[in-house]
Amino acid sequence: MKYLAEFRDGDIAQKLAADIRAITTRPWAIMEVCGGQTHSILRNGIDQLLPPEVELIHGPGCPVCVTPLDMIDKALAIAALPGVIFTSFGDMLRVPGSEKDLFRVKSEGGDVRIVYSPLDAVQIARENPAKQVVFFGIGFETTAPANAMAVHLAKREGLGNFSMLVSHVLVPPAIDAIMSAPGNRVQAFLAAGHVCSVMGFWQYPPLATRHAVPIVITGFEPLDVLEGIRRTVQCLETADYRVDNAYARVVTFDGNAPAQALLAEVFTVTDRAWRGIGVIPASGWRLSDAYADYDAEHRFDVGAIRTVESALCRAGEVLQGSIKPSQCEAFGTQCTPRTPLGATMVSSEGACAAYFNYGRFHTLERATVG
Ligand code: SF4
Numbered sequence: 001m002k003y004l005a006e007f008r009d010g011d012i013a014q015k016l017a018a019d020i021r022a023i024t025t026r027p028w029a030i031m032e033v034c035g036g037q038t039h040s041i042l043r044n045g046i047d048q049l050l051p052p053e054v055e056l057i058h059g060p061g062c063p064v065c066v067t068p069l070d071m072i073d074k075a076l077a078i079a080a081l082p083g084v085i086f087t088s089f090g091d092m093l094r095v096p097g098s099e100k101d102l103f104r105v106k107s108e109g110g111d112v113r114i115v116y117s118p119l120d121a122v123q124i125a126r127e128n129p130a131k132q133v134v135f136f137g138i139g140f141e142t143t144a145p146a147n148a149m150a151v152h153l154a155k156r157e158g159l160g161n162f163s164m165l166v167s168h169v170l171v172p173p174a175i176d177a178i179m180s181a182p183g184n185r186v187q188a189f190l191a192a193g194h195v196c197s198v199m200g201f202w203q204y205p206p207l208a209t210r211h212a213v214p215i216v217i218t219g220f221e222p223l224d225v226l227e228g229i230r231r232t233v234q235c236l237e238t239a240d241y242r243v244d245n246a247y248a249r250v251v252t253f254d255g256n257a258p259a260q261a262l263l264a265e266v267f268t269v270t271d272r273a274w275r276g277i278g279v280i281p282a283s284g285w286r287l288s289d290a291y292a293d294y295d296a297e298h299r300f301d302v303g304a305i306r307t308v309e310s311a312l313c314r315a316g317e318v319l320q321g322s323i324k325p326s327q328c329e330a331f332g333t334q335c336t337p338r339t340p341l342g343a344t345m346v347s348s349e350g351a352c353a354a355y356f357n358y359g360r361f362h363t364l365e366r367a368t369v370g
Pocket residue numbers: 312313314315316318325328329330331332335336340341342343344345346352
């Protein structure tokens with residue numbers, strides 16, 4: 001367990017929690033952007049180790065959860081077409097669209113396949129030249145390089161039967177939007193280490209300065225998260241609004257230059273709708289003009305989709321940190337992982353699934369931040 005057990009040591013975790021308690025003098029609200037960190041926090045009981053003054057707000061960093069309903073419905077429409085092999089990561093198959101999910105399309109005869117990499121989808125396209133193979137390209141900056149590589153390879157090989165339904169979203173514009181929203185309570189951010197391993201953190205200092213918020217980059221193991229919180233509280237208590245890298249074993253300021261070059265070639269920044277949140281300007285990627293032939297939205301006629309959101313689901317408020325999942329009236333009753341009403345209960349990174357799976361059935365009493 002080298003490089004893993006070291007970051008799960010219970011004695012060190014207790015020491016870090018004690019350090020956080022010792023430096024905390026008043027209420028603070030900290031958002032962990034990434035759904036992977038939300039799951040780590042709840043799975044390891046980190047929220048229960050913290051002093052009551054430190055509130056963790058779960059952010060919108062779950063790629064499945066923020067994929068807008070109209071993109072899900074477009075995926076359902078394309079997947080139902082004859083002659084199409086629709087490929088996706090497994091989480092997306094159970095996300096409810098307006099009327100059904102991809103599993104239902106599969107049960108109705110659609111050729112829907114789970115893949116573990118977009119490169120698997122390219123291989124399926126090579127092996128099935130008489131079929132149109134579509135990959136559902138979603139997610140943050142973390143998954144984007146592999147998706148970009150898949151499209152790049154398809155173009156280089158002249159694979160005319162491969163295309164991608166692209167719904168990529170970007171973290172820095174989301175932080176900007178959260179801080180600019182009326183009624184926002186977030187005072188600091190834990191930034192996602194895997195996103196920064198690709199993009200570096202050169203985009204964050206202007207955000208920290210503009211909004212007077214510390215941004216601390218952290219990993220996903222319990223000690224990573226606790227150390228990130230410790231540094232964040234330290235910054236808040238001293239009004240030190242800077243970017244701090246608590247994940248230096250993985251993240252550098254500049255990030256992965258070859259990956260960023262590939263992303264810049266294949267994708268172009270665009271406005272994106274985030275499910276439950278709405279359109280955030282310049283918050284996503286679409287395929288660049290040089291790769292437009294590989295855009296599934298252009299290749300298939302899916303423009304006339306009418307979307308219908310669940311009247312019960314409050315995932316938008318969960319994703320913005322306005323409510324905890326257990327404050328949703330449907331949580332654990334009409335909505336469970338077996339009967340999900342929203343993507344936040346489906347996804348392995350969703351906050352509602354984390355609360356359900358790790359037994360947070362009651363709203364935690366927390367200090368109110370004015
Ligand atoms: S518990 Fe279910 S219905 Fe409520 S916000 Fe979460 S996903 Fe939506």
